[in-house]
Each structure stands twice: as C-alpha cells, then as structure tokens.
Amino acid sequence: MPPRECEICHTNRAQILRPKNHARICAPCFIAIFEDEVAETVTSTNLFNPGERVAIGASGGKDSTVLASVLKTLNDRHNWGLDLVLLSIDEGITGYRDHSLEAVKRHSEQYDLPLKIVSYADLYGWSMDQVVAQVGKKGNCTYCGVFRRQALDRGAAMLGVGHVVTGHNADDVAETVLMNLLRGDLPRLSRATSIVTSTPSAALPENGEGEIKFTNVKRSKPLIYAYEKEIVMYAHHKKLDYFSTECIYSPEAFRGSARTLIKNLERIRPESILDVVRSGIDMAKLVPGAEEQNSQRACGGENKAAAAKTDEGDGLGGCGSSKESGGEMAAMEQKLLQDEEAQANGNEVEIKMPKKTVNSQNGVARDTQDAADAEIDVKNGQQQSPAQQTVPIRTKEEKKSRKRGKDAPPPKQKLGQCERCGYLSSQSVCKACVLLEGLNKARPRTGIEVGGGD
Amino acid sequence: MASTIPVKIEFTGGLEILFSHQRSHKIALPSSDPSTNQPANVGFLIDWLCKNLMKDPREDMFVLEGTVRPGILVLINDADWELEGQEAYELQAGDEVVFVSTLHGG
Structure with missing residues (x-):
C-alpha cells in the first residue's frame, strides 16, 4: 500500500479518502477542513447577517444533525453572533418521527440550542398516520411534502425567525438535478441548485414593521457542497448521535433510481456528484427567469420575487419526497x-x-x-x-x-x-x-x- | 475445522435493521476462506456476514453485484476501506469493521 500518513499534518495515519479530490487525510484534519469548507460556503455567499436569528430544520437524521453541530461550532468559533434554534416538524408518524424527535431533543440539550416542535395535527388537523389511513400509502408523500414546506415556515414565524437552514447536501442536490433533468422540469432544477431559495416577501404588501410572517421566510442549504459521505464521516468521527430509520411510509424511496444512479457514479468517479451539482447550476442560468434567481444567489437572496417559492415543496425534508421514484409524484x-x-x-x-x-x-x-x-x-x-x-x-x-x-x-x-x-x-x-x-x-x-x- | 479469528463488527446508519436490530457484534470468523484457501479478507467477511449474521431477507440492501451496496461506507479500524485495500484487506485478530449506510433519511 502507498504511504498511509495524512497528507495535511504528515503525522497521523490517513483515515479518510476525500471524494472530491482523493486526498488521504486523518480524522482531526478532516473535521477541521470540513468545518472550514462550510464556513467558506457561508461567508462567500453572505448567507447570514450578523446577529440573525436562524432556525435549523432538524429531523434528527444525519444531515440536520451535522448541520446543527457544524453551525453551532462555527458560530462560536467565528463569532458570527447567530441566534440559532432547532425547528422540528412532527408529521405524526408513529414509530418513525416520534423516535427521531427524541434524537432532536437530545441535540437540543447537547448543543444548548432551544427547540420548537410544530405538528401537522396542530397545523392541519391531520397527522400523517391519519392521512395514510385515509388515502393509503400511495401518494401520501405528496401530502407530507406539501404540508412540510408550510409547516417549517409557520414554525419559523412562530419563533420570530426569518431564515430556515436545511441539511440538503451535494448528493441530494445532484439527485434532484438528475430527476428534474429526466422529467424535463428545468424550473425546479434551477431552484434545487440555488443555495438560497427565494424570498417572495417583496411581492407582498408590507405588514407591520419587520414582523416575521410565515410568507417571507428565507430558506438556505449551507451543506450544498458537502458530500453525503463526508457528512456521515463527520458524524462518525465526531461521534454525533443521529437517527437513521427510513420513513415507514416510503420504503420504496430507498430505491429511488436517481439516488442509485448517483451512488453508482460516485463509486466509479466520486467527482461526478459535485460535477452534476455544478452542471445543474450552469443549466439553471439558462432557465427563463434565471437572471433573478442568479442575482439572488449572488446577493444572498434579498427579494426578487419572480423566482417564486411556490407551495409545492421542492423535495424538502428527511423523507421520501426527493428520493421517491418520479412517476408517482409526477402523477x-x-x-x-x-x-x-x-x-x-x-x-x-x-x-x-x-x-x-x-x-x-x-x-x-x-x-x-x-x-x-x-x-x-x-x-x-x-x-x-x-x-x-x-x-x-x-x-x-x-x-x-x-x-x-x-x-x-x-x-x-x-x-x-x-x-x-x-x-x-x-x-x-x-x-x-x-x-x-x-x-x-x-x-x-x-x-x-x-x-x-x- | 480451521481456526477462527475474533473480529468486531458494527452496523450503523440504518443497517442495524438487517442484523437483528443490533449495532455491535463480536464474531468468530474462519481464519481462511474455504473456497480459496486464502486468509480471510474483507470480501470473504461480507459474504460470511450475509450467510451467517443477516436475519433479514433483504440482502440487496447490503450487497449488490458481489460487493457492498454503493452508498454504504466501510471503515476498517476507523479508516476508509478504500485506504486499506477494500475487499482484499486481510483481517487480523481484533480488527474492527464498521458498515455505515448513507442511504437512510436525513
């Protein structure tokens, strides 16, 4: 075997092979570089304003757990002055969400971040268990996805928070790019590749002074350039405890073909994932109305409403919506x-x-x-x-x-x-x-x- | 029967469900692969786990086309298995192998 020492510190044994550049590095160097890269993403896109209140969409799964841990770490380290809170959605899925919420409650204590839980039952009068009893297992992911989008915004507004960050990673985005490419849905492809999704507040009448309405909550994904592999490695080496059971209502989501394709590509050529993301970003520029979206991406997403956060939910959250096979969703x-x-x-x-x-x-x-x-x-x-x-x-x-x-x-x-x-x-x-x-x-x-x- | 070597196995990230919902396992792995008479390597271990430890019929959630399903990370003594020779790595007594799925909900 070639030399196995870390390429960065040249002292420790190499433990990680980075997918984006094949670097062989040790766990401490990896954790440092992973955090630095997220910080770089945040600062280069002016993602946060100093002192901003930011809600972390927390499912208890690996991505949002790592996001919460990294943001908490970076906020303390770089004195960003962010007021971070955890925001969880309780869809009301017995045997799934009730367990994952336990993980979020632990994180709230471990990271010393306040936690707000918003339930579908409170917001809509229907838990997902009841929805499934009504409509069956087929197509229920659509309900869940549409409801979740609003639920996060409403939860954020209740907290008086104008910005929600989610744990979407590079693999998720590559997957969405491929799926929308295969479906010919360029507008949605364009939205998926944008680190900040639009803030349509400018299109709406101004109510009150600076009051947060659930209709003008900004969304962003600070982990958009982070590989799923690295997120899992980060969680492993930092010994973060996260919840990892597939939603009981979307067992087929596991087999989502775009996901399988992405993972197969990764094995042959790991750079492919970030390349697909990059291609998606470039394609998004060609989408009608892209100028607004691009300027949004550049300026950190102050208004320019045309890009439109529609209420359809762009595959957000920890469940099947983005991982589901396209046909059912499309139908x-x-x-x-x-x-x-x-x-x-x-x-x-x-x-x-x-x-x-x-x-x-x-x-x-x-x-x-x-x-x-x-x-x-x-x-x-x-x-x-x-x-x-x-x-x-x-x-x-x-x-x-x-x-x-x-x-x-x-x-x-x-x-x-x-x-x-x-x-x-x-x-x-x-x-x-x-x-x-x-x-x-x-x-x-x-x-x-x-x-x-x- | 040939001798065995003690190996510590861990399944996380959702893979536990395939192995009696148990995260940590201590196994006694045959020290050589009877079909090749070669010392036991990780390739043999994966096959052995499917045949002897997996309690769930959904083998394709762990193994596809003769190797670990893409999207499942393998750590040998806490290092990426790609740094250790992947399936060809020959197991030593006391080694720890961790299988982490990245495929489950985030």
Whole structure:
C-alpha cells in the first residue's frame, strides 16, 4: 500500500479518502477542513447577517444533525453572533418521527440550542398516520411534502425567525438535478441548485414593521457542497448521535433510481456528484427567469420575487419526497394541476361579483383593468402565469406571451396568497388547502380549518 | 475445522435493521476462506456476514453485484476501506469493521 500518513499534518495515519479530490487525510484534519469548507460556503455567499436569528430544520437524521453541530461550532468559533434554534416538524408518524424527535431533543440539550416542535395535527388537523389511513400509502408523500414546506415556515414565524437552514447536501442536490433533468422540469432544477431559495416577501404588501410572517421566510442549504459521505464521516468521527430509520411510509424511496444512479457514479468517479451539482447550476442560468434567481444567489437572496417559492415543496425534508421514484409524484402533481385548472375555471364565474374582496384576499394589487384582462384571458382558454409557472414544457402560448413581454414591461408573476390560509401561492387556493379540502370532504366531520391563520 | 479469528463488527446508519436490530457484534470468523484457501479478507467477511449474521431477507440492501451496496461506507479500524485495500484487506485478530449506510433519511 502507498504511504498511509495524512497528507495535511504528515503525522497521523490517513483515515479518510476525500471524494472530491482523493486526498488521504486523518480524522482531526478532516473535521477541521470540513468545518472550514462550510464556513467558506457561508461567508462567500453572505448567507447570514450578523446577529440573525436562524432556525435549523432538524429531523434528527444525519444531515440536520451535522448541520446543527457544524453551525453551532462555527458560530462560536467565528463569532458570527447567530441566534440559532432547532425547528422540528412532527408529521405524526408513529414509530418513525416520534423516535427521531427524541434524537432532536437530545441535540437540543447537547448543543444548548432551544427547540420548537410544530405538528401537522396542530397545523392541519391531520397527522400523517391519519392521512395514510385515509388515502393509503400511495401518494401520501405528496401530502407530507406539501404540508412540510408550510409547516417549517409557520414554525419559523412562530419563533420570530426569518431564515430556515436545511441539511440538503451535494448528493441530494445532484439527485434532484438528475430527476428534474429526466422529467424535463428545468424550473425546479434551477431552484434545487440555488443555495438560497427565494424570498417572495417583496411581492407582498408590507405588514407591520419587520414582523416575521410565515410568507417571507428565507430558506438556505449551507451543506450544498458537502458530500453525503463526508457528512456521515463527520458524524462518525465526531461521534454525533443521529437517527437513521427510513420513513415507514416510503420504503420504496430507498430505491429511488436517481439516488442509485448517483451512488453508482460516485463509486466509479466520486467527482461526478459535485460535477452534476455544478452542471445543474450552469443549466439553471439558462432557465427563463434565471437572471433573478442568479442575482439572488449572488446577493444572498434579498427579494426578487419572480423566482417564486411556490407551495409545492421542492423535495424538502428527511423523507421520501426527493428520493421517491418520479412517476408517482409526477402523477400526483398532474392531478393537482388539473384540480388547479378546474379551480381557475370556477373563478371565471366568481370573479365578477366580489372583485374587491377577491383582490384583498389575494393580497395582490390588481386594478380593475387587469382583472378584466385576466378574465378575458381565462375565457380564451389562455392559462395565466400560474400555469406558466407549473407547466414544465414551454408551449406556443407561453412563447407568445413571452414575446409580448419583451415590448411591454415584463409580465409580473401573479404570486399572491392563498385565500384560505394566506400562504404564498400562485393559485387562489394553495396546494396544502386543496389537499386538505379533499381530506376533509372525505372525513365525516365538519368544521376543520387550516390552523395557524397567523 | 480451521481456526477462527475474533473480529468486531458494527452496523450503523440504518443497517442495524438487517442484523437483528443490533449495532455491535463480536464474531468468530474462519481464519481462511474455504473456497480459496486464502486468509480471510474483507470480501470473504461480507459474504460470511450475509450467510451467517443477516436475519433479514433483504440482502440487496447490503450487497449488490458481489460487493457492498454503493452508498454504504466501510471503515476498517476507523479508516476508509478504500485506504486499506477494500475487499482484499486481510483481517487480523481484533480488527474492527464498521458498515455505515448513507442511504437512510436525513
């Protein structure tokens, strides 16, 4: 065997082969360099403001555990002055989340960080166990993903925190890039590669002074350039205790083909993972509307709402949504899209009467002329911007409207608020509310409302 | 029967479920591979674990195409097995081998 001493300190025995550059280094040098690289990612992207309150989306799994440990360490070491809190979502999955939350509670003590747990049952009146009892195991990941996105934002707002960090790593992002490439969904590919996902607060009326609403919570992923392998190695060598059982409702997620492909590639050529991430970032620049997103990435994500944090959940969180085989998810989303279209058509009738109330409910400043135009557009069967946003393939209609946009001021994205719960939505009713409506209809009980309401 | 060597095995990151939900195991590994008459190496160990220690039928969650499934890290005495020769590493008495899955939820 070639010399086995650490390439950095030249004293200890090499224990780690770094996937990104094949460096052979010892555990202490590895821990130091891993932390330095995360710090570099944070500082080079101006991810945090000094003194910022930041919630760490904590599932108790390896990624969020390492994220919490590293951020706590770096915050103390570099005097970033961040006010860190742990934020956990209790989906209500017996035998899975209840155990992982125990891990988060331990982390809260070990890292001396306060912990907030927000449950689906409180927010939506439905735990995932109940959802699964209602809809079955197929497709339940869609509910979980859509609900989680809002739950993190609502939890953050309850804590008065405007920024949530998640443990997404380079492997996750590479996986999402591949999946969206295979599905032809470039807008979502673009969102996945951005270290900060958009802050649509600028599109919304300013309420109060500096008060955190659950509709303007910033999201970021400080571990975007960290290999899953290195995250696990970091946890191992720092002896971090984390929870690692697959969600009981998504056993097939384990076999997600994009994931398998990524892991197979890694074995042959470990650089592939970061190369896919890099390719994704470059491709994202070619996606329509990318300028806004790119400037966002560069400037640390202050507003530029067009990129739109939609309410569909971009494969967040520790569960299957991002790891699931594409077909099921795509089918479900297709169904959602149809529901939305139906909804839009329904509005055609309603728009006329309560014009004012609709406007104010949506929170979108829209004058009468615009509303009338919108009406005509719908009647002509031209789907409006909401459809443009979700339809992955550019249609003729869209091309036309894009051309129009060149002469006229660029078409403003009609990102409004859900008229029921107030969450950001390109539709009058957000996906979570649509899903909830379906659930509640089937339940022989009335009076269940979306919780929170802010 | 030939002699055995004591080896400490650990499964983490979710692999425990395949091995009676038990993280640490102390095994007595045959000191040589009967099919080749060569000293026991990690390749032989992996095969032996599948046949003798795994209690779960889902072998493909541990082994694929004759080697450890991609995404499972192997540490030999706390060092990446890629630094130690992977399957070819010949086990010594008292060695510790850790299998860590990176495939489970984060």
